[in-house]
Amino acid sequence: MRELVGGCLCGQVRYWAQADPAFVAVCHCKNCQKQAGTAFSVVIGVPKSALSITGELKTYLDTGESGQAVERNFCPNCGSPITSNAAVMPELTIIKSGSLDDTSWLNPTMHVYCDSAQWWTAIPDSATKFPRMPG
Helix, strand or coil: CCEEEEECCCCCCEEEEECCCCEEEEECCHHHHHHHCCCCEEEEEEEHHHEEEECCCEEEEEECCCCCEEEEEECCCCCCEEEEEECCCCCEEEEEHHHECCCCCCCCCEEECHHHCCCCCCCCCCCEECCCCCC
C-alpha cells in the first residue's frame, strides 16, 4: 500500500492515507480548471475510510455533469484545494495531487473530460482518454 501525506500551502490542513489509489487521472473539466486556476487538475481516488484529515476544511458545494453533488474541500485560510467528494463515487475521496508532499511517484494514466481540454494541452498517446467522465 502507498502512503499518501500532504496538506495545504499554509500548513493548517494536513492529511494522511495508507491506500493503493483506485486511479490517478488528469481531469480537464471546466470546474476543475476554474478551481485549479489552470488547464486541468491531477486527481487521485482513494477509499474514504483510508483518509485522515487534521485541520478545518471549507466546502464549496458544486454540481457535476451528472447533476449530482460534488463537494470541493479547501483550506479556509490559504485556499488550497485538498479533496473532492463526488456523489457518483460515494466510496472514494479524490485527493488533489498538488497537495501531496511527494509527487515523484505520480503517473496519471487516464485523462477525463478531454472534450473540455485546452487545445494547447498535450495528452499522451499512451493515456486512456475519455471525452467526459467514464460511466
